[in-house]
Amino acid sequence: MANLKEIRGRITSISSTMQITSAMKMVAAAKLKKAQDAIVMLRPYSEKLTELIENVSANTDLEEISTYTLERETKRVLYIVVTSNRGLAGAFNSSVVKELNHQLANSSYENEILAVGKKAYDAVRKNRTVYDNQSAVFDHLSFDKVATFTEHVMKDYREGKFDKVYVIYNKFINAATQQVITEQVLPISIPEKREDTNTDYIFEPSSKEILENLIPKSIKTQVYKAVLDSVASEHGARMTAMHKATDNAQALKNELVINYNKARQAAITGEILEIVSGAEALKGS
Template sequence: MANLKDIRTRINSVKTTRQVTSAMKMVSAARLKKAQDDISHIRPFTSRLASIIQDLTSAIDEKIPVSYTVSGKGKLTLVLAIASNRGLCGGFNINVVKEVQSLLSGKLRDEYRKGNVLVGVMGKQIEKLFKSRDIKADFIYHELLFSASYESISGLANELMLEFKEGNLKEVILVYNEFVNAAVQAVQVQQYLPFAVPKSDTADELLDYILEPDPVSIIDSLIPKMLQTMLYQVVLESLASEHGARMTSMHKATDNASDLIRDLQLSYNKARQTAITNQIVEITGGAEALKGG
């Protein structure tokens, strides 16, 4: 059995760790609240914008091509993986990496072997994980996560749209964690480009409106805004998921530290009791020896 000093040292060490994990949990909880507010603001906007595009698309001849909705002329597919720059958030990062691996070994296997698949990375942690799995990161966007503003994210969206429009990219696929709640994050694989516009069942409602200049021109102006907003929402979803995952992970770590402290305290009490008992036995034995002498 370990001596009392070793057990005391370990108890103090675990207590220090518990203080750190508890503080990280509270910080993540505060950041999660802000991230949830951001998501609650952007989701209705994105949903309404998508609904408008759907209605307008239903009002035109489906054979009319609209910018960013037809397949790109290029041969390259970009897989953009979005996670975090920091760790200590459970399976948040590794789940994205596993999904990208699944894509590269499944749906995109043939194109990947031909060298027609590029990997973009937003998050230092998944870059490390990709490197350990011999997956090369062709593009790195870590700095966008430090201050994820609409201006910076829409700038990246504009770059992707330009590469797609100029024929350098055939498609863009996003892999990220969607925020469900603080304890649950769902990994999503979303086709970003070409933009898929589902048909709406409410096309007849547009008959009461005069559209100027025409539905196609309006859609052409709205889809770039939609793509900018979509990418911004995806980043916000990922950030909220990160804070939720880290808060949950630190909560579990704090609870585990408390359990370990209780076990160590019990071991300490047993060792102390054993030491006292041994001392009593030694004193009693010495006294009996003196009597016998």
């Protein structure tokens, strides 16, 4: 059994670790509230924008809608991979990288990676073709920052550098649950006309002009939504991970305290026996 000094040192060390993990949990919880509000407010807008595009496109031939809606032979694919810049969030980052590797293992096309987050960039920079690294986007995150690099992706898609674009990210379900999602960004999918679709609309300007403005905005919003989902998921995952780390540290500390008390009792018992033995020896002499 370790001596009392060693056990006291380990107890002190674990207590310090508990203070750090507990503080990190509280910080993550505070940031989670803000991030959760942001994604909850954006989702209805994104869904309504998609619904509006579907309704307007019902009055327009699909081939005339936009370059972004046309299916073409797939040769090159771009994956936008969203992780965080920091760790200590459980399986938050590794699950996204695992999904990316799964997609690439089952792909027969030329693939490139746009890393949004240092953890994604670190995971792919050595053995994958990196299209761009946008880890700095999390510094004062805004729609404009995401829209800027999304516009570059859209430009390269129009020029035929990519035939499909996907985004891989953690979708925020709640503070304890995140789901890894792979979504197709380009080309966008628009349902074909249905006979029961209400198309009794008067458009000003034309439906084609409306779609030419709505579709690029919808693509940028989809990518921005993925980033906000990932941010909220990161804080939820980190809060959960730090909560578990604090609980584990507390359990280990409790075990060490028991061992310390046993060692202390054994030391006291040993000292008493020595005193008694000494006293008996004096009596005998």
